[in-house]
Amino acid sequence: MFNGAILIGASERTGGAPFHAIDPSTGAKGEIAFSNASTADVADATALADAAFETFSTLTPDARAIFLETVADQIVAIGDLLITTAMSESGLPRGRLEGERGRTVGQLRLFASYVRQGDWLDATIDKALPDRAPLPRSDLRRVNQALGPVAVFGASNFPLAFSVAGGDTASAFAAGCPVVVKGHPAHPGTGELVARAIIAAVAACGLPEGVFSYLPGTTNDLGGALVADPRIKAVGFTGSRGGGIALMQIAAKRAEPIPVYSEMSSINPVVLLPGALAARAEALGTAFVGSMSLFAGQFCTNPGMVIALDSPDLDTFVASAANALSANAAQVMLTPGIHAAYEKGVDALASADGVTTIARGTEADGANRGQSAFFATASDQFRANPALAHEVFGASSILVKCATIEDVIATIADLEGQLTATLQMETSDADDAAKLLPTLSRKVGRVLANGWPTGVEVTHAMVHGGPFPSTSDGRSTSVGTLAMMRFLRPVCYQDLSDALLPPALQAANPWGLTRRNEGKLEVAA
Amino acid sequence: MFNGAILIGASERTGGAPFHAIDPSTGAKGEIAFSNASTADVADATALADAAFETFSTLTPDARAIFLETVADQIVAIGDLLITTAMSESGLPRGRLEGERGRTVGQLRLFASYVRQGDWLDATIDKALPDRAPLPRSDLRRVNQALGPVAVFGASNFPLAFSVAGGDTASAFAAGCPVVVKGHPAHPGTGELVARAIIAAVAACGLPEGVFSYLPGTTNDLGGALVADPRIKAVGFTGSRGGGIALMQIAAKRAEPIPVYSEMSSINPVVLLPGALAARAEALGTAFVGSMSLFAGQFCTNPGMVIALDSPDLDTFVASAANALSANAAQVMLTPGIHAAYEKGVDALASADGVTTIARGTEADGANRGQSAFFATASDQFRANPALAHEVFGASSILVKCATIEDVIATIADLEGQLTATLQMETSDADDAAKLLPTLSRKVGRVLANGWPTGVEVTHAMVHGGPFPSTSDGRSTSVGTLAMMRFLRPVCYQDLSDALLPPALQAANPWGLTRRNEGKLEVAA
Known part of the structure; x- marks a missing residue:
């Protein structure tokens, strides 16, 4: 309890001064009075x-x-x-x-x-x-x-x-x-x-x-x-x-x-390469809406930006996404404050120069529901207005249409640091992907192919971090x-007797560690 | 050329605007006009x-x-x-x-x-x-x-x-x-x-x-x-x-x-434990002066602070150090500015409340020579005046006399972060050393026994770093x-095709690296 x-x-x-929890689904205040800790x-x-x-x-x-x-x-x-x-x-x-x-x-x-x-x-x-x-x-x-x-x-x-x-x-x-x-x-x-x-x-x-x-x-x-x-x-x-x-x-x-x-802060660009759009534009539209609206889009790795070459295949993607989004129910957001900030962010995008609204989700019915939103703009507009690249926390994303792959690369190079970038690609897109990777790998902590960034596995190889401002420390x-x-720092011990050394460094290796000897690993049994 | x-x-x-090198041994200006690079x-x-x-x-x-x-x-x-x-x-x-x-x-x-x-x-x-x-x-x-x-x-x-x-x-x-x-x-x-x-x-x-x-x-x-x-x-x-x-x-x-x-900035405390003083006070005094005055004391790891329990053995150390120092020739310092700052720092220590001058080296004969200096104070004075713990870059050091080993520990705990700390100890000092080590290992990047901090080996195990202000980043x-x-940061690649991966991550391991697989090392042949 x-x-x-x-x-x-x-x-x-x-x-x-006591404070109370708020149930965001109703706006109702909880009964328990929570203490506010002091500097003492x-x-x-x-x-x-x-x-x-x-x-x-x-x-x-x-x-x-x-x-x-x-x-x-x-x-x-x-x-x-x-x-x-x-x-x-x-x-x-x-x-x-x-x-x-x-x-x-x-x-x-x-x-x-x-x-x-x-x-x-x-x-x-x-x-x-x-x-x-x-x-x-x-x-x-x-x-x-x-x-x-x-x-x-x-x-x-x-x-x-x-x-x-x-x-x-x-x-x-x-x-x-x-x-x-x-x-x-x-x-x-x-x-x-x-x-x-x-x-x-x-x-x-x-x-x-x-x-x-x-x-x-x-x-x-x-x-x-x-x-x-x-x-x-x-x-x-x-x-x-x-x-x-x-x-x-x-x-x-x-x-x-x-x-x-x-x-x-991260908007996690998703690049739709031409081969992927040619092969599966409709499926990509549906899957994209699934990722961007998952749990009201409240993920650090939410795909808040889609970038692609303008083409009839892209129109198919847009139509599919619009169709999926229009059936997308508004979901309860985490707090009234987050919901208010989301509404403000979406309104700002909707009214920005050169930005069109592709589709919105269903209208909110109840407190603190976020009505999802998908916008579109052209790369020159996007690059001219840095505010369009700011994260809107929640189910909001913007499609940036480019004329050439060089335009895609330049648009990504202009972005601030990101947690992730995603390539939707087919084998035929390998050359474009290879052109993009040097820029992506300087800009983000994780590069995905043919997935969605909202899944973050807890493993040894995972990086959930990236250059500023996605994190404060991209290392x-x-x-x-x-x-x-x-949360670690190295300390060196010079000529200490064995008994005074930390166990990890003692001659008998009591913790059975893999250690480096003159820089070469000596793997524990 | x-x-x-x-x-x-x-x-x-x-x-x-051109500038010139100065030969600090004479104060003479070099002939070559060096350019001053601009923001362009x-x-x-x-x-x-x-x-x-x-x-x-x-x-x-x-x-x-x-x-x-x-x-x-x-x-x-x-x-x-x-x-x-x-x-x-x-x-x-x-x-x-x-x-x-x-x-x-x-x-x-x-x-x-x-x-x-x-x-x-x-x-x-x-x-x-x-x-x-x-x-x-x-x-x-x-x-x-x-x-x-x-x-x-x-x-x-x-x-x-x-x-x-x-x-x-x-x-x-x-x-x-x-x-x-x-x-x-x-x-x-x-x-x-x-x-x-x-x-x-x-x-x-x-x-x-x-x-x-x-x-x-x-x-x-x-x-x-x-x-x-x-x-x-x-x-x-x-x-x-x-x-x-x-x-x-x-x-x-x-x-x-x-x-x-x-x-x-670091003053690199050297702790003289009682057993070491009993065994070799005189030799320690000579060796200390050798370290603190080496190349005019112009090392980041110069021993700018000695700390010990007051005792007749400590008096022997002091007499030996004073004797060695009085024969210590003033050496050319790196620049006129560094020499001036050294003189100012030494003068401030010499005139500080509760600080006595144990000895000075021989008087300077020629431009920019640093006359080495060794001071003494009591731990309560030292702890009351943080200025006494500031680095004086050059051949200057201060002896801090303590009453108990707890006093030694508390004095070190008060210090800012340091590059090194040194224990002069014999087997009989092991208990005191063990009491000191937890404090030392939080405060410094390298702990030495029975050496002098001025030698910094370039190896795999070396740490030349330490908590602020010895460095900006104690990690x-x-x-x-x-x-x-x-100068490195991790980047994660998710589901990329083998050809698009960096070589270090490709299936064939073309660089023959030791890699981790599910967190376990697989050592290269």
Whole structure:
């Protein structure tokens, strides 16, 4: 159950002006009064996190993996209350949230297995060369260590998989970092349920309470105080461009600037190449509408831009998409604020110079429903008006018509950084695809062929990241095992006695790691 | 030879208000008039770098390794002119500069071997699972790619190893990034000679001219324009805290913020533990003076702070150090500006409350000689006055006397981030060392036992980096093969046909790489 408390390690408290959850499907206010955490709560939570750091960051891989698995078990143990609470706070349907819970616990377990494997430690040993001339070489051993306590800001659109125990928290835990979560006010009950599950796992594993704290709240000041706190050493954020940039600026102004991993804004261009349009324009139109309107289009990887050479085949695609869209029911959006921003964004596109409306979904019937929208423009108009390339969060997309493949490339080269780009192509499009790839690979974190960007697998090879402003740091991913590298730093030990070295670097290799010796991998048995 | 030109790819030009090298040993001005590059030169250099990016970043590992080796060969081919020019522009002696040349070319060759090995690509493959229920999984393949053109700012104190073809340039080249160097005005002839060697290597390898450009200049505006240029995607800098922070701020304010790797400021605490003092206080005193005054103390890793429990053994150390220092000849510093800043820093320490002067080196005889200095204070004084912990670049250090080991730990915990920390210890000090290590490993990039921090090996395990302000990004190193990871980002390819994939990810593994398959390493034969 949940009661609206602030959860600082093992203790709970109330305070601040209370706030309530809103059921976006009705606009109705929930009964529970949620506390607004204060800057004093921030200081208490980060002090506990700092105190927990040494113990938590030096756990054996197996002990940390067991903790991650226990968090997963505790989330499952919440049972259906987690699903019904998330449904009422997000407007998302049961099936989607059950799937998201599966993804959340699967992600924790994948990190557990990867933590046990230990490759992330990057244990690297260059042994002493006492006879080297003119000077001997010292023994040098390097290993990755956790950065320190991490602040996590959950996303509205994945109340489980990108929130309290989502990818940022899971990867920070995997790296050995205590976590302080600023709870998202759009799903406070869901957040508190998951927070209590983590706290139960901390206790069950006998870890210091400061490994996790949960600060619900509605104000930017709360988030700002958390990022500014000197004990916090990194930040994970998923949300708006404005919010992400604000946190980056706070972090950059600290006496000790720290890394901020913000995942912010992307329109995920989909290129329809001529061969693909010739082979399957109608099917592409239907499938595109399925992707762009999935769960009201509320995905970071929503295909908000389609780009193609003008042609009769493209007209077929447009007619098919328009037909599919006109039967597309308006769906509940996550919050009244997100719905209002969507309406504003769609209105701006509809009235922009040189933009025509291809089709809208069915009109909204009920509160906070997003009526999907598909627009069209020409590449010269698109390139002349950067506002047309801004993300409209929700089921909105714009078709950009080009005259030549060079025009397609130039239009993509003008875009800001993106999470994804997609090629719809046939074998006959291979030359065009090869021309496009150098530009695409500089612009995005993931290039897809013949899929839709809205599916993001949690695997080792996944990159959910990309150049600014899709994320604040294009060298990183927030999904997949590589995400934990965001919260690690290398430390070198020179000539330390074996007993004083971290276990990962000791001569006997007690953790059975794959290590590098003079740069060459020595794979664990 | 050199003529003072601005080198933009394969062409050269002159312009701007001319400047001259100064021989710091005499204060005499050199004859050659060096050009000051303009913002127009910046734009031309970065445009060429951008144009060269696709070709250079997609070279085979072997082709890129050959380029790095050719740069090394061309530097060696300059011959003694490089040494004599650097001597006259830096005041550093021949032996030191010959050693530094060896380090510079050795570093290029180490990167070449590591580039050939290919592990830095981190090629990671999660194959399609077409039969997975409820949904099939796509084929996902990830590889590291170069960030884009990199701006490099060389250091004054290593005119070869941390300058035009130093660690930043070598690691950016290794990663596949074209480089634009802002030449350091303290050694413009040296810089131009090395720049011409790189340009000769670019031509010899048949690479696009934009792979390298060299912009000499004296103004902050030039550096600022380079960092602000939208084609530049990362920055490497070694220098003052003020300069590094200024570049970080320019980079953070860009429309597209970019990573800045600044290596700035560190006092590198050396802890003398009781057992070590009991066993070898006198030898430690002599060795300490050797490290702190080496080449006028002009090392980022200079031991600017010694910390120990007050005791008669410590008095022996102090007497020994004072004795060694009093015979220590004042040495030529790198520039008149650095010498003036050193004098100012030493004067401030000498007159600070609670600080006593243990000893000074011999008085300066000639221009720009730094008279070495060793001070002492008590830990409470030190902790109360943060200015005492600021780096004084040169042969200056301060002894901080503590009452207990807890006092030592608290004093170190108060410090800002450092490149290194050193323990002088015997077996009997193991318990104290174990108590200190958790604090040290959070505070620094490298922990040494029984050595001196001024030696920095170029190896796989080296970390020359540390938490802010020792560097801007404590997740990185600027020395060793790991340095090239600063200039790479992961890109994922989903369901692309084999022919469209980068070679590193193709089914036939044409580059013979060690790759990850479902997270497990498959080591190349």
